[in-house]
Amino acid sequence: MAAHQEGLSRRAFVQRGSKAAAGMMAGALVAPRLLRAEAADAGARMRFGLVTYQWGRDWNLPTLLRNCERAGALGVELRVEHAHGVEPHLNERQRAEVRLRFENSPVELVGFGTNWAFHYPDPIRLWQEIDGAKEHIVLSHDVGGSGVKVKPNALPAGVPVEKTIEQIGQALNHLGRFAADYGQEIRVEVHGQGTQQLPTMRRIFDVVEEPNVRVNWNCNPQDLDGQGLEYNFNLVRDDLGATVHVREFNVGDYPYPQLIGLLVGMDYDGWILMEARTEPADRVQALIEQRTLFEEMVARAQARAAG
Numbered sequence: 001m002a003a004h005q006e007g008l009s010r011r012a013f014v015q016r017g018s019k020a021a022a023g024m025m026a027g028a029l030v031a032p033r034l035l036r037a038e039a040a041d042a043g044a045r046m047r048f049g050l051v052t053y054q055w056g057r058d059w060n061l062p063t064l065l066r067n068c069e070r071a072g073a074l075g076v077e078l079r080v081e082h083a084h085g086v087e088p089h090l091n092e093r094q095r096a097e098v099r100l101r102f103e104n105s106p107v108e109l110v111g112f113g114t115n116w117a118f119h120y121p122d123p124i125r126l127w128q129e130i131d132g133a134k135e136h137i138v139l140s141h142d143v144g145g146s147g148v149k150v151k152p153n154a155l156p157a158g159v160p161v162e163k164t165i166e167q168i169g170q171a172l173n174h175l176g177r178f179a180a181d182y183g184q185e186i187r188v189e190v191h192g193q194g195t196q197q198l199p200t201m202r203r204i205f206d207v208v209e210e211p212n213v214r215v216n217w218n219c220n221p222q223d224l225d226g227q228g229l230e231y232n233f234n235l236v237r238d239d240l241g242a243t244v245h246v247r248e249f250n251v252g253d254y255p256y257p258q259l260i261g262l263l264v265g266m267d268y269d270g271w272i273l274m275e276a277r278t279e280p281a282d283r284v285q286a287l288i289e290q291r292t293l294f295e296e297m298v299a300r301a302q303a304r305a306a307g
Helices: 011-018 019-030 061-071 094-104 123-143 161-180 196-205 229-239 256-264 283-306
Strands: 049-050 075-079 108-117 149-150 185-189 213-217 240-246 271-274
Touching: 019 161, 019 256, 019 283, 049 061, 049 108, 049 283, 061 094, 061 149, 061 283, 075 271, 094 123, 108 123, 108 240, 123 149, 123 161, 149 161, 149 240, 161 185, 161 196, 161 213, 185 196, 185 240, 196 229, 229 240, 240 256, 256 283, 271 283
Parallel strands: 049 075, 049 271, 075 108, 108 149, 149 185, 185 213, 213 240, 240 271
Antiparallel strands: none
8 A cells, every 4th residue: 555545754754663563564564474373473473475487386366365265374475577467568457456466365465576687787678677676666566565575686797796786776875765655665686696695695784775675685696605504594584574484394494494593583573475396296295395384483482482
């Protein structure tokens, strides 16, 4: 909803550092994940959902909502150009219909996963990317989402790294100011050649000034580089936004229990979104399995924190 409709002003975003303000900004995104959890349990407000990158790519919107409800994945980040068809070309009536579908479903629209990126040296291309992101910000507002995922995607050869970092950061500031008027969060995915290194993301966010521009943790192998996961996590933990992307918890060797422990330790209150890469025969059942693994890891992390 619009900032003036929900009382969400840029001043509210400035207060993002406090738990209370974070809850106001994210709205339904910080609703309790498990009603049975004690309010004092760290991490109890984390919720599990789906990025439609693979497992939802060919589901139309009614099918997507039905399957997510069955799986207990009650939040969804819609990847652009997928079968659900929620795109900027929708007219006012169609946008209202999408909003109503989500309002009538237990599944929440977390936002949009776009490919807009701001590392391009060509200023014409750069502004095309910024303008495209603005279209998705307006779309997300109109259909009831709370944010848009964007990314840096490279450190271009032949361009000083500091110049690219400054350009990306200032583009994000521009978008953040635009998005604040629509009550939206800009979620910067840790992504791209060179830019997926957490020290590089830290340098980008040293340029970022707008408080509604946040880091979208992405569970890359590079998270383990240098001094390891905890060190790299702490570089950006204070800038984390409402979304964390994960891959299948039981595939590969990414230390998900450690990550969940770090999130529980900071009492993270956003969405853990499954951005799956495999091709299971039954994607709904696979999503149920991943949700169950997530809940088990959270419970174990909470028990360790309490003990």
